[in-house]
Amino acid sequence: MVVVLQFAIGLVFGVGLVISGMSDPAKVLNFLDLAAIGSGSWDPSLAFVMAGAVAVTFVGFASVLKWPRPLSAETFHLPIRRKLDLRIVSGPVIFGLGWGLAGFCPGPAFTALGFGSGAAAMFVAAMLAGMLLARWLANRPWLSAVATPTHQFEP
Amino acid sequence: MINAATTFTPVASLAGGALIGLAAVLLMALTGRIAGVSGIAVRLFPPYADGELAGRIAFVAGLVAAPVVVMVATGSLPALTIQGDAVILVVGGFLVGFGSVWGNGCTSGHGVCGLARLSLRSLVATMTFMAAAMATVFVARHLG
DSSP states (O other): OHHHHHHHHHHHHHHHHHHHTTTOHHHHHHHHOGGGGTTTOOOTHHHHHHHHHHHHHHHHHHHHTTSSSOTTSSSOBOOOOOSOOSHHHHHHHHHHHHHHHHSOOHHHHHHHHHTTOHHHHHHHHHHHHHHHHHHHHHTOGGGTTTOOOGGGSOO | OOOOOOOOOHHHHHHHHHHHHHHHHHHHHHHSBOOOHHHHHHTTSSSOSSSOHHHHHHHHHHHHHHHHHHHHHHSOOOOOOOOSOHHHHHHHHHHHHHHHHHTTOOIIIIIIIIHHTTOHHHHHHHHHHHHHHHHHHHIIIIIO
């Protein structure tokens, strides 16, 4: 039952991505193209996606996180780290480079699979390879000077 | 490369964003976990640290099924215009995957859930990937 509900939640998330336009790389790239503000081809829609998502999540989390526990788990699993480190900057720099190249971040890449896009399948395969390499590297002891092991993070 | 024009859709984007937020709240209420797509995706593969694989597969299956449901419900799908050749897609995909896991989150985990929790780490991450992506688009479109 919980698994069925998680499918439904993924579906709501994905329908949100599709309806909002975030699933379309062209729309994402036209938002990121600030130099187009002058020429009139800038598409500010994605700011509205972020605003809608953050507002609902802010209000919803404030209420849900007051519960003693989630509906189907013993405890809430919230990120425990507070301090800034090298990874919280270097990871997003690398992520942003890829996002700006192709216009896909991970969620929309998965919804694009459901459009039947072969190009999206290529993107997702490469993305999963990059994710697994990052997790593997983060767990190497010899990288401990720059990398905090992934198991010390939630999520 | 010719850039496809898109139209400004404030209402649909706000509504779609609200649905994304609703999903994040529902996942927190049900499982007590952040709806971060990169974190969920990397945990589809071993080694497994917990027994929640089935739920993660179900969540990702829901993402993939979403356009099909929209198609059935409305009879049409919005545009999906993928720009860039295979090299761009593979390099871009690899960087997105590596960077999101190395930085412990992507647009959903940091940009939606983290900002909603007023996390300083997520604020730094979100500003950094937005700036890096904007700089990349500027170089690719206007200096290339």
